[in-house]
Amino acid sequence: MTPAAIIGGGVIGGGWAARFLLNGWDVRVFDPDPDAKRKIDAVLENARRALPGLLDVALPEEGGLSFHDTIAEAVTGAVWIQESVPERLEIKQQTFAAIQAACDPAAVIGSSTSGFRPSDLQQSSLRPEQIIVCHPFNPVYLLPLVEVVTTALTAPEILEQSLATLRGLGMYPLHLKKEIDAHVADRLLEAVWREALWLVKDGIATTAEIDDAIRYGFGLRWAQMGLFETYRIAGGEAGMKHFMAQFGPALAWPWTKLTDVPEFTEELVDLIAGQSDAQSGHYSIRDLERLRDGNLVAMMRALKGQGWGAGDVLAAQERAMREGHALGQRAADVTDPAAPVLTVRRAVPLDWTDYNGHMNEAKYLQAFGDATDRFMELIGCDAEYIASGGSYFTAETHIRHLDEVHAGTVIEVHTRVLGGGGKKMHLWHEMHAGARLLATGEHFLLHVSLDTRRPSQPAPEIDAALRRFADAQAQLPRPAGAGRFVGAPRDGPAGGGAVA
Amino acid sequence: MTPAAIIGGGVIGGGWAARFLLNGWDVRVFDPDPDAKRKIDAVLENARRALPGLLDVALPEEGGLSFHDTIAEAVTGAVWIQESVPERLEIKQQTFAAIQAACDPAAVIGSSTSGFRPSDLQQSSLRPEQIIVCHPFNPVYLLPLVEVVTTALTAPEILEQSLATLRGLGMYPLHLKKEIDAHVADRLLEAVWREALWLVKDGIATTAEIDDAIRYGFGLRWAQMGLFETYRIAGGEAGMKHFMAQFGPALAWPWTKLTDVPEFTEELVDLIAGQSDAQSGHYSIRDLERLRDGNLVAMMRALKGQGWGAGDVLAAQERAMREGHALGQRAADVTDPAAPVLTVRRAVPLDWTDYNGHMNEAKYLQAFGDATDRFMELIGCDAEYIASGGSYFTAETHIRHLDEVHAGTVIEVHTRVLGGGGKKMHLWHEMHAGARLLATGEHFLLHVSLDTRRPSQPAPEIDAALRRFADAQAQLPRPAGAGRFVGAPRDGPAGGGAVA
Known part of the structure; x- marks a missing residue:
């Protein structure tokens, strides 16, 4: 490498x-x-x-x-x-x-x-x-x-x-x-650092209070828009010039102490170190790092869901990684439509786990939903097609949670077509971590018009692509657990695994 | 009021x-x-x-x-x-x-x-x-x-x-x-604002570049920890004193221009307003407000999932709101155990919708999972009990997506016990928006030991509380759609609704 x-x-x-x-x-x-x-x-x-x-x-x-x-x-x-x-x-x-x-x-x-x-x-x-x-x-x-x-x-x-x-x-x-x-960034940080030192030195606020003043307020703004875009909004419809006319004069007011540098005495160092101990001393640095990383992962993934800022950087990296990979193929590239299709290959993120210490049940459906999205994209039901007014909606879902999985583990979902054509699509997902079967998902979807929100026929090329998979896979043995209802008697090895 | x-x-x-x-x-x-x-x-x-x-x-x-x-x-x-x-x-x-x-x-x-x-x-x-x-x-x-x-x-x-x-x-x-x-907060903001004006005035960076330097870097840190807790981590195991010994001297370096105030000339105002137009002018202020709000909601909810910062403020408000409400009851407070139990009452958040413009399928299971959590808490399987080593894991799930729902709509989940006692719990959730039935969820859970990760008997008081609901509700007519498998023929009005 x-x-x-x-x-x-x-x-x-x-x-x-x-x-x-x-x-x-x-x-x-x-x-x-x-x-x-x-x-x-x-x-x-x-x-x-x-x-x-x-x-x-x-x-x-x-x-x-x-x-x-x-x-x-x-x-x-x-x-x-x-x-x-x-x-x-x-x-x-x-x-x-x-x-x-x-x-x-x-x-x-x-x-x-x-x-x-x-x-x-x-x-x-x-x-x-x-x-x-x-x-x-x-x-x-x-x-x-x-x-x-x-x-x-x-x-x-x-x-x-x-x-x-x-x-x-x-x-x-x-x-x-x-x-x-x-x-650039450290100049901004340095300006805040100086001002914060004055606030602590003059007894206006403790380190914990200054951190709270940041993270409950403008810190949340700055994680997604910066200074100028935020102020542009504050100016309202009148825009940036209006904002500056309104707040510019404050620059000349005696608000800040930034005209000289606070002396870095032992006393000031002790004051800050003592306050920091009171604020965060009950966590080890390792604890704090892991808390911080959990927060950053969750927030950056939240921004990805919104298609914005640091989340867009993630999306761009993913697009590049999918190029030339099975996860980026279109139906025409698939030479063996009888084989189950790899639709998800990812690590379980930190924000998918719950109080039981494992991947939360809803995230099984999240992963299966992502698998369905990827299969839809494969057969041509992509963002462009959806923007043109057609999509598939899930009508019914059955999940068997067969085994637990923890953050960091790579999971794969392979997808089979149990039936498809016309308005209908019947999918079967299997989620593995290595050889371990974690869960199965059985899903019935209908093609809908996004205008009428009612079932409708898909575009002919999507119908054809779907039928190609459905026909080729019709010969495969029916997966154990398909057609199962909740509480049915155990129906073989797949239904008899450990719970998750 | x-x-x-x-x-x-x-x-x-x-x-x-x-x-x-x-x-x-x-x-x-x-x-x-x-x-x-x-x-x-x-x-x-x-x-x-x-x-x-x-x-x-x-x-x-x-x-x-x-x-x-x-x-x-x-x-x-x-x-x-x-x-x-x-x-x-x-x-x-x-x-x-x-x-x-x-x-x-x-x-x-x-x-x-x-x-x-x-x-x-x-x-x-x-x-x-x-x-x-x-x-x-x-x-x-x-x-x-x-x-x-x-x-x-x-x-x-x-x-x-x-x-x-x-x-x-x-x-x-x-x-x-x-x-x-x-x-406090505006003094910190003012310090950054002054420094940023110098950077723009001197042609070091545009408003867009300064915003990027914030939101792809320290802005993400500050949304969750502030300045001092972040620097405490930077100091590593040696702590805050070490950090200050390492970086304190930089204060005396000629890094920042903050020794006087940039003159607020018409030229500077035009420069900034022009750059801001180039950066954000393709959005209206209303667009920007909505993008910002979507980002803030998603990030604050992400922090709530981590139990941290602004997310903890949300959790505290929720706890207060549940007090004295049906959503805060314990089993002993329930006078009519034969009635389905209200387990969720919430508005659909902005970050639960997807490219189809409605609540994403995985969030149906999120809401049903929340309903299950709440029912577990009701019968005594709360955070304290889980910390003692017992919990319920979901083994099997069936969801009928019957109707769409959009962000902002209040949804309610009512929960029935189809069977329960010993290691087993069989739940039935119905999700409504007003009179509209949006979805049903049927779930089979097993009580497990968190040590062995294998099925185990629950504490006797939990077993008793669960059996009280199960026995009282055994007389209710079986809900339409219970025991259904994916792709089964339509079995009555519930199975024949619109898709979502």
Whole structure:
């Protein structure tokens, strides 16, 4: 698999390692810290828990992880080299020298620097055109944003390759037009950080109160629209100019203390650390990381349901992954219509589990519904067709919950056509985790007109595609459990499995 | 119903009106703007679309909305008076004079001011003890945060009443210990706003790029944890002190431009307004509001699934609403065990609909699963019992989707026991919207040990409670459609309804 080199482990380097590995890259790590392996393993454990289920398509096989004693060894053969060493310019420049002495001149060298400009990093380097800023955000394996900053010296093919690679990793590269210290996001963060320090120092609010003022209010706004789009709405129909006329003058008011920098005394550090202990000390950092990751996964998937923001980044990655895969085929591509069709292949996401610790019963139907959607798409009932006014509605569903499954496990659904043609479609889904049969779903659907909301004939090409599967599969033995009713006596091995 | 007075309509006053109305209060509006009714109706239309389904319990009947020609008339009889007039101190003070000349001295007078201190507002007022700052965030009908700011003059019972009322409205009152100009959240916002203006003015980033730098990165973090808890994690096991030692020094670096205020020239206003048009001009403000509300509802409900932040505020409101309601009863409170049990009463939330424009099939099972959970709780299989190691797992499910339903509609599920006792529980759910039967769900469950994950006997008191319902309901006629299998011939009116 394609190799990436991670120079400098820690939270950020480890996050990059996880992002690459779980997207199927081989990862070669150099970090002189004797604890590097333990630290990266801890990040990886979190990432394996949260990332795979974030998407509605299973990620490729995880790549291989190796640790190396020298930078030269780590970067050899790598097409991407990510530098995440401590934030001191001379260390970074020495690191680039060692990297460039051994690496492929066509590889991207991305720096995770939060403060330095790319021209600082390129200075006195062997091949400045190869070094760019790729500044990610913690947790790197979940948050999409990467600030990509280049200079006039940057090779166009390096930039192009970096944007394509980052998108392939499910990230959102934001290519900045000009370089400045600390790029864009950290300047905004820094402004808030200073103001927050004043609020704590002056006893206006505690760290917990400031966090509440953020997460119950504008934090929810900013997770989906940013500052300007939010204010555009606040301006109402009169628009952005009106908003600025109304609130602009406040800029000159003595609202903020940002005219100088609070002194970073031991007293202030103790005050903040003490308040933070009172606020979050009952959780370990590991607890907090897992709570955060669960929240991020659930919110990003919620945004995907709305077709917006970070959710759109997920959707784009899924579309790319389905291309050239069985999950992206159309009916005409299917050479053996007698075989059950793979309609879902995904990891169980964190937000699909419930108080019993396993996938919630409603998510079995969610997965079967996704399988039905995919089968509909396969036979031509896709978004375009639905927009033209036809669709299939489910009239009846029967599910046997045969076994439990937990977050992170890859599940597959294969779909059979028990009958179909005209207005009717009778589907049979089987959900497996490896060889384990987790559930079966039997569904009767009717084609409807979205205008009249009544049953109607599908388009002839959809009818033909459906009949091709139905006819070919009519020869298959009837699946055990089909036609079963709730509470029927056990009717063979499928009906007699463990409950879930 | 309890009356609230809204003095000043507009986006904020209208948002308050919607919050009160949809929580069952009567709302009495005074606003001299001839357009006030139209503006409030527009906010209300958005709120009715988004708020009711945010909770897993239906809100009470909407209160009555009336418009009044004088402040005196509007505030008469009100127990809460919310002032949202323009942000000029003399206008606010005149408004308080008019309010206090007519209102109940025991009513809370809350000001929506974003800038003024409560002592400014109380100044020269008739009863300063009655006036407090209650600063909400747009959209007021969805975001939980309210900054509550008081002074030494504030009556303790006014403060207490305000906190209880705001919590009852599903909000999160953050009571600040000290008053300052612009309170807490807007000081943080102001810091970001200034920095963002510099970034645009200097051509570093456009409004769209700044928004992306927020919403694909730290915005997602801040929607659930704030600044300090996020940084605590960044500090790793070494904690907050380590984080500050690592990043504190950056404060003294020349990262930010916040040492003076950018001049608010016409050129800067045009630049920002133009960029904002390019970014969001293809949406109307109404579009943007609805996109935002859909995102907020989906994210807040996602957080509720994780038991965190804004989701916990929703859960607290639901708990309070279930108290003293049929949905909060225990089995011993049920006097007629032969009657089907109300197990769900809720509005269909925005995030339960799909590309067909109606409630997605998987959400039928979600609602039936919620109904099963509620019935389990009723018979004593509650969170405490489950923590002790026993629970019911669903083994088999049959759903008839009989009719469509759309976001915002109130649905009810009534539950019958078709059989139960020992390890077994056989439930029958009927979902209605008013008189319309939307779906039936037939479910077979087994009691399991959460240690062995195998079927086991429930606690005797749960068994007894279940048998009491099963025995009493055995006399009821068998529901049409029970025992049906997928694709069975139509067996009566229930099986022959429209599809959904």
